[in-house]
Amino acid sequence: MTRVVGKSSAILFVLGYLTLMHVSDPAAPFNAVAQVHPPVGIAYHAISISIEIAALAMLVVGGLVFYSIVTSARASGVNLIKLCLPTKRHLGMLIRGTLLSAFCLTLYIVGFGYIASGPPHISGQPLWIALLAALVAVFVGSALCIFVILLVSMLIALAVARSHIGTRIFRLVRLCMAGTLLGMGISFIATLCWIAMLWSSAPQFTMSDAGLGMGNLTWVILALGAMLVALYLEIAACRQSLKVHPLTLPQS
Incomplete structure (x- = not known):
């Protein structure tokens, strides 16, 4: 580990x-x-x-x-693939960790950006739509990146734990x-x-x-x-x- x-x-x-x-x-x-x-x-x-x-x-x-x-x-x-296969408990931990990390990261990036650079802006759209779009875009991007990192780490961890x-x-x-x-x-x-x-x-x-x-x-x-x-x-x-x-x- x-x-x-x-x-x-x-x-x-x-x-x-x-x-x-x-x-x-x-x-x-x-x-x-x-x-x-x-x-x-x-x-x-x-x-x-x-x-x-x-x-x-x-x-x-x-x-x-x-x-x-x-x-x-x-x-x-x-089989090498079997060494890496996660269980339902592992997948649940992966999803919870991804969502929590992405949520905190999204709040930081959008919140600090709002304070430092002002509110997000989309031409012809109200502020709440621009803010919602920024939150969704940052959350999805952060979640994908964090999910890949955690998934690779988890697969390696399982393979190491099941081998010598x-x-x-x-x-x-x-x-x-x-x-x-x-x-x-x-x-x-x-x-x-x-x-x-x-x-x-x-x-x-x-x-x-x-x-x-x-x-x-x-x-x-x-x-x-x-x-x-x-x-x-x-x-x-x-x-x-x-x-x-x-x-x-x-x-x-």
Whole structure:
């Protein structure tokens, strides 16, 4: 389970990173600030490099877990698909978790956007229709994204729980989890430094709509929140993996 939590946290962290990159698109104004203030550019490059390290470690973890699951299924003669099939209880937990997470995320995005940028607007339609359309669109998009992440994580969790992870594979996975945590930690700190340097070096640009102004502040906070939650989950997964002694696992 710790390997699945670690993988899910890395995916969540990457989503936060992509959200932050959405804020800095188009990149030309930010590149101009980085040329005038080199520390801003250094912090941005640190974000990109560290997230690549974390993503690479995540891919290695996923590959090792998949290899172990396939090997265990072949050795036991069990159908690989059956290892991943969820029960009704699992599906119920998945649906409840998806709806609750999507509901909270929708309230945050639409509510903060309403405060920061004003109410949504559809030409020729009253405010309540525009607001309802925004709520439905954000909820459906959030629910689909969260459902896919939770579904993949659940299928992997079921397959891992129903198979055997060998000692050597477990040690490699634990090492890769540490690499993922290191990359995520550096990227998060570099993100905070990048935002702080932007505000201190070019406050007028940062507070404008082209920078990190009120129009983008919703996404900046959302990205930082996703990164912080992902870091917490990854730390918890790494701590839990340290409590599991490799000698208690079956040999690969």
